[in-house]
Amino acid sequence: MSGSFSENLIYGLLRAITYAIVLLVGYILFDIVIKGLPVLNWEFVSGYPHQSGASGGILPAIAGTFYLVLGTISVALPLGVGSAIYLSEYAFQGKFTTIIRMAIITLAGVPSIVYGLFGLGLFVLFFRFGASILSGSLTLACMVLPTIIVASEEALRAVPKGYREASLALGATKWETIRTNVLPYSLSGMITGSILGVGRAAGETAPILLTVAAFFLPKLPNSIFDQVMALPYHLYILATQHPDAEKVRPMQYGTALVLLLLVLGLSLGAIFIRAHYRKKYKW
Amino acid sequence: MVDKKQALLLEDFDIEIVSRDLNFYYGDNQALFGISVGMPAKQVTALIGPSGCGKSTFLRTLNRMNDIIPGARVEGQVLISGKDIYQHGTDVVKLRRKVGMVFQKSNPFPKSIFENVAYGPRIHGTRDRQQLAAIVEKSLVRAGLWEEVKDRLNDNALGLSGGQQQRLCIARALAVDPQILLMDEPASALDPKSTARVEDLIGELRELYTIVIVTHNMQQAARVSDFTAFFYEGALVEFNATKLIFTNPKEKQTEDYITGRFG
Numbered sequence: 001m002s003g004s005f006s007e008n009l010i011y012g013l014l015r016a017i018t019y020a021i022v023l024l025v026g027y028i029l030f031d032i033v034i035k036g037l038p039v040l041n042w043e044f045v046s047g048y049p050h051q052s053g054a055s056g057g058i059l060p061a062i063a064g065t066f067y068l069v070l071g072t073i074s075v076a077l078p079l080g081v082g083s084a085i086y087l088s089e090y091a092f093q094g095k096f097t098t099i100i101r102m103a104i105i106t107l108a109g110v111p112s113i114v115y116g117l118f119g120l121g122l123f124v125l126f127f128r129f130g131a132s133i134l135s136g137s138l139t140l141a142c143m144v145l146p147t148i149i150v151a152s153e154e155a156l157r158a159v160p161k162g163y164r165e166a167s168l169a170l171g172a173t174k175w176e177t178i179r180t181n182v183l184p185y186s187l188s189g190m191i192t193g194s195i196l197g198v199g200r201a202a203g204e205t206a207p208i209l210l211t212v213a214a215f216f217l218p219k220l221p222n223s224i225f226d227q228v229m230a231l232p233y234h235l236y237i238l239a240t241q242h243p244d245a246e247k248v249r250p251m252q253y254g255t256a257l258v259l260l261l262l263v264l265g266l267s268l269g270a271i272f273i274r275a276h277y278r279k280k281y282k283w
Numbered sequence: 284m285v286d287k288k289q290a291l292l293l294e295d296f297d298i299e300i301v302s303r304d305l306n307f308y309y310g311d312n313q314a315l316f317g318i319s320v321g322m323p324a325k326q327v328t329a330l331i332g333p334s335g336c337g338k339s340t341f342l343r344t345l346n347r348m349n350d351i352i353p354g355a356r357v358e359g360q361v362l363i364s365g366k367d368i369y370q371h372g373t374d375v376v377k378l379r380r381k382v383g384m385v386f387q388k389s390n391p392f393p394k395s396i397f398e399n400v401a402y403g404p405r406i407h408g409t410r411d412r413q414q415l416a417a418i419v420e421k422s423l424v425r426a427g428l429w430e431e432v433k434d435r436l437n438d439n440a441l442g443l444s445g446g447q448q449q450r451l452c453i454a455r456a457l458a459v460d461p462q463i464l465l466m467d468e469p470a471s472a473l474d475p476k477s478t479a480r481v482e483d484l485i486g487e488l489r490e491l492y493t494i495v496i497v498t499h500n501m502q503q504a505a506r507v508s509d510f511t512a513f514f515y516e517g518a519l520v521e522f523n524a525t526k527l528i529f530t531n532p533k534e535k536q537t538e539d540y541i542t543g544r545f546g
């Protein structure tokens with residue numbers, strides 16, 4: 001019976017750890033919601049900041065993050081899906097692709113400040129895009145690319161072999177088969193994985209710090225070559241750089257709450273897309 | 284022709300498929316050893332033999348489906364209508380249009396019944412909706428499924444029963460107007476009633492197509508086929524008219540197999 005005792009012990013331990021994590025996340029969320037809710041009103045989300053963000057709204061930061069997310073997705077999704085298709089469908093499965101896969105996984109673990117510096121060097125300075133939405137989006141795109149590639153490859157692998165075989169056996173070419181009988185069924189997995197990755201990137205400060213984010217810029221951008229404010233950076237500024245950090249605490253919580261809601265919205269979007277495609281192509 | 288005995292046996296028939304000294308390798312593992320056989324047009328040829336003896340592998344060399352397996356390699360020849368399909372420059376797309384295939388595990392696309400059948404003609408360039416509808420109807424009629432599905436062509440194919448799904452796959456294969464139909468244990472996953480339907484269907488299709496069917500069920504081979512090839516450990520042991528092979532096998536291994544002593 002000692003086996004069953006130690007088994008129970010381990011189960012108990014694992015359960016306790018799980019509850020602890022849930023509790024911790026719950027506490028953080030609760031704290032942000034409770035303290036952020038009072039400042040959250042129409043003026044806050046639609047107004048421009050005053051006094052370095054000590055009063056007024058955070059519209060430019062919301063817009064900035066929104067544009068960055070949009071830019072990141074439109075660069076990273078096609079690139080990531082394309083790479084995944086190449087890697088899992090076309091590339092010769094040998095040592096070289098193994099090395100590429102390992103490199104991709106390693107890239108996923110590179111600290112985000114490194115991406116920030118990389119973006120500064122390549123996009124801001126070398127390509128002369130300056131600190132801009134373009135540079136920031138490209139930098140964030142580089143950062144989420146590994147996540148998207150891994151998720152997309154997984155989604156491609158999940159498509160039953162029978163569909164490919166049936167399609168090829170009817171005389172479809174490889175590309176026709178991928179386009180009509182592999183991609184449609186794996187798209188939901190690809191998009192879901194990508195959006196979740198982008199959602200995480202939307203909250204990153206380090207990569208945008210050097211490539212796009214403005215300290216205080218109370219206006220909306222006119223083009224992709226403009227600098228913008230962004231929610232995580234704004235939050236960082238309010239919390240650590242503002243002369244009256246204590247006094248602007250409610251603004252910090254409000255900003256954090258908006259950022260959370262934005263990421264939550266992205267995740268809900270991902271869930272919605274997945275459900276939609278699941279219904280359309282169920283197997 | 285292939286060898287004297289076969290030549291004699293097949294002299295009254297058009298030979299549509301010929302394999303000559305066909306070796307097949309999965310990487311370093313040889314799965315087929317010098318297969319030489321001719322299969323007559325508009326007849327049903329059954330491939331029988333114990334599991335793992337290379338029936339599916341051989342079947343898949345006939346439409347080059349093995350091409351997609353990394354490391355797979357073919358030696359020898361497969362002639363279809365007199366042309367070596369492994370010759371350099373063969374158009375595999377054209378070949379597979381001519382040589383349709385039905386798989387062991389029914390695999391309709393997770394799309395509507397109509398889209399499943401229309402898929403082949405569509406990728407081969409038929410755009411006209413009317414024309415597609417005509418092809419879909421004709422194919423479903425031939426596959427004996429039309430009456431059951433004509434009122435719900437837009438329903439998802441995965442809502443059909445197992446037997447219906449397999450007949451849908453047959454209809455899908457017929458829709459590109461093949462000459463040859465390869466079937467890999469098409470009824471092995473079906474209940475007895477659906478199996479009987481598929482067998483009846485093969486009986487109806489034999490007039491129109493050259494059929495090669497893999498089966499591990501000897502009664503099925505006896506019921507549906509005109510000729511039978513017995514494979515054992517990657518080699519062709521015996522090829523003969525089905526009547527003869529089941530009543531008067533020439534080889535000891537064939538006899539052991541059909542009398543149920545192994546496999």
Ligand SMILES: Nc1ncnc2c1ncn2[C@@H]1O[C@H](COP(=O)(O)OP(=O)(O)O)[C@@H](O)[C@H]1O
Pocket residue numbers: 309312314332333334335336337338339340341352
């Ligand atoms: N994709 C594959 N890769 C490697 N070996 C395979 C593959 N498919 C089949 N084989 C091997 O080839 C031999 C013949 O298999 P198969 O043609 O499927 O036999 P059957 O259809 O008669 O049961 C078996 O030994 C099997 O393990």
Ligand SMILES: [Mg+2]
Pocket residue numbers: 338339340467497
């Ligand atoms: Mg088999």
